[in-house]
Amino acid sequence: MKAQDQRPEDTSASGDGTIADPGSLRPGERVVYPNQGVCQVVGVETQEIAGQRLELLRMVREEDGAAVLVPRGKVAAVGLRRVASRDYVEGVFHFLAAQAENPELDWKIRHRDNADRLVVGGVLGVAEVVKGLHALSHIRPLPTKEREQYDGARHLLVAEVAAALGVPEGLAEDYVDHALLPPAGTRFQLRPPPKPVVLPLRPRHRPERRADVELDLDTLGLELELPEAAVAAVGAEGEVAPAEEGALAEGVEQAPEEEAAGAGPAEKETARERVKGKGRGKAGERVKARAPARKGKAPPKKAARQAPKKAPKPRKGAKR
Amino acid sequence: MIRVVTLDPVDAGDLAFLCRTLYQAFGLGTELSGERKRPAGADEKDGRVDAERLLREAGAPRVIADDKVLFVTAADLSVRPGPLGEPPAWGFAQYGGQRAVVSTRRLPARGVSEASIEAWRRRLAREAIHVVGHLWDLHHCYDARCAMHPSWSPSLPANPDADLCNFCREKSERKVRMAKT
Numbered sequence: 001m002k003a004q005d006q007r008p009e010d011t012s013a014s015g016d017g018t019i020a021d022p023g024s025l026r027p028g029e030r031v032v033y034p035n036q037g038v039c040q041v042v043g044v045e046t047q048e049i050a051g052q053r054l055e056l057l058r059m060v061r062e063e064d065g066a067a068v069l070v071p072r073g074k075v076a077a078v079g080l081r082r083v084a085s086r087d088y089v090e091g092v093f094h095f096l097a098a099q100a101e102n103p104e105l106d107w108k109i110r111h112r113d114n115a116d117r118l119v120v121g122g123v124l125g126v127a128e129v130v131k132g133l134h135a136l137s138h139i140r141p142l143p144t145k146e147r148e149q150y151d152g153a154r155h156l157l158v159a160e161v162a163a164a165l166g167v168p169e170g171l172a173e174d175y176v177d178h179a180l181l182p183p184a185g186t187r188f189q190l191r192p193p194p195k196p197v198v199l200p201l202r203p204r205h206r207p208e209r210r211a212d213v214e215l216d217l218d219t220l221g222l223e224l225e226l227p228e229a230a231v232a233a234v235g236a237e238g239e240v241a242p243a244e245e246g247a248l249a250e251g252v253e254q255a256p257e258e259e260a261a262g263a264g265p266a267e268k269e270t271a272r273e274r275v276k277g278k279g280r281g282k283a284g285e286r287v288k289a290r291a292p293a294r295k296g297k298a299p300p301k302k303a304a305r306q307a308p309k310k311a312p313k314p315r316k317g318a319k320r
Numbered sequence: 321m322i323r324v325v326t327l328d329p330v331d332a333g334d335l336a337f338l339c340r341t342l343y344q345a346f347g348l349g350t351e352l353s354g355e356r357k358r359p360a361g362a363d364e365k366d367g368r369v370d371a372e373r374l375l376r377e378a379g380a381p382r383v384i385a386d387d388k389v390l391f392v393t394a395a396d397l398s399v400r401p402g403p404l405g406e407p408p409a410w411g412f413a414q415y416g417g418q419r420a421v422v423s424t425r426r427l428p429a430r431g432v433s434e435a436s437i438e439a440w441r442r443r444l445a446r447e448a449i450h451v452v453g454h455l456w457d458l459h460h461c462y463d464a465r466c467a468m469h470p471s472w473s474p475s476l477p478a479n480p481d482a483d484l485c486n487f488c489r490e491k492s493e494r495k496v497r498m499a500k501t
Contacts, residue, residue, distance in 0.1 A: 063416075089403070090403040093402070093403040093404050094403075094404075097404055134462055137462040137463075138462075141463070142462075147487055150462075151459060151487070151491075154459045154460070155459060158415075158459065165402070165403075167400060167402075168372065168414065168415060169415035169416070170412060170413045170414060170415040170454050171372070171399055171400060171402070171412075173415065173454075173459060173460060174399065174402070174407040174409070174470075175402035175403065175404070175407060176460075177407070177460050177470040177473075178402060178404060178405070178407035178472075179403075179404050181470050181472070181473045181474075181475075182404075183408060183472040183473075183474070184474045186405075188404050188405075
């Protein structure tokens with residue numbers, strides 16, 4: 001997992017107590033499995049899985065008694081940590097009660113950052129997610145996915161606060177909301193909150209495209225779907241001659257100009273705008289526009305335009 | 321089944337309205353299960369009642385697996401102060417458990433007019449839905465119109481709806497369906 005590989009080794013700054021050596025865990029000890037909640041250590045056992053003998057750390061999730069098994073070698077990688085200390089949790093409450101920063105409005109960045117915070121951020125990271133989404137909910141209702149993320153983060157936070165402070169979960173929830181939404185007229189004497197969670201580094205922008213890389217539909221991840229009849233027709237007739245193809249394609253591009261030639265000034269202007277706008281369409285639209293030309297079939301409008309014109313009526317008084 | 325137990329005298333009409341609203345909110349049968357004495361051991365020196373101890377020590381009717389018991393009291397409830405002080409308590413519930421208590425002490429005055437009595441009943445029903453929601457694993461909701469919104473929130477409307485928002489309703493329905501009985 002990339003996010004966990006880039007996690008800083010020194011976790012003492014965040015106070016989350018990530019466990020590096022599973023040998024230090026004793027049966028009955030309470031630990032926090034990121035995104036799962038508070039678990040109780042049962043012990044280490046050996047199992048044979050897919051022909052390999054693995055040493056597994058067995059835990060029981062306190063919430064519902066579900067069994068959780070983690071290979072000993074993966075304990076540090078999954079971010080297993082001890083339950084936060086009472087002092088640290090108090091610091092988290094001062095963070096929750098402090099004024100909220102402006103929430104990230106780009107949902108992709110926000111969702112990714114929140115997912116990272118839940119995994120690597122410890123109890124403070126979970127509190128950041130709850131506070132951030134809570135602040136966002138004042139601006140607009142959360143979409144379903146983020147509503148679920150908010151509820152999940154709140155569940156993890158309440159469980160860990162309850163475990164750290166030794167209070168029932170119902171009371172821990174009241175503490176959290178007392179800090180987030182203080183009653184009218186309440187003022188807290190706040191301390192400076194703990195340092196914010198350091199998120200894993202990730203590229204914020206798309207990688208630059210190299211000039212020597214050829215862009216085709218496969219590279220762009222596009223798939224051109226043609227009707228079966230059209231594919232069969234191309235297969236029977238063979239490739240369209242380049243000159244013909246060019247002529248047809250050119251005909252498609254120039255059609256509005258031809259229209260404009262025999263139209264009034266307002267219609268001419270509209271036709272010019274249509275020609276200008278052609279180059280600005282999406283890639284898919286251009287492909288669709290050109291696809292009938294490749295098949296050798298003229299669009300219906302063009303066919304009508306190419307019909308032989310009637311001979312113009314001679315003017316009165318003109319010499320024959 | 322939700323069983324309502326009174327620890328102090330409550331008007332019969334109010335209790336009937338409460339049972340009806342709880343039934344509508346959770347789709348579970350709700351019935352009155354009589355009166356009990358408030359446990360003396362839960363009283364504190366300042367005249368309030370320790371909510372946690374009250375739930376532990378109050379006598380309850382006979383219940384089966386997933387029954388929930390809601391105590392209604394007129395006493396002022398207190399809870400342990402947290403890192404930022406003591407949150408105000410309209411009620412208290414054993415999260416995901418079986419017992420909850422709601423207090424009428426902090427509700428606005430009941431009054432004598434039909435409108436004020438109706439408003440009072442709706443507020444009592446809202447607090448009851450809130451604590452019973454905690455029994456079904458519901459967390460607080462940011463939506464001020466939802467019954468799971470914190471009771472002390474400044475954004476709580478003057479006449480709150482005694483109902484759950486869509487998210488909380490669906491979650492509670494899921495929990496109720498998954499319950500053993």
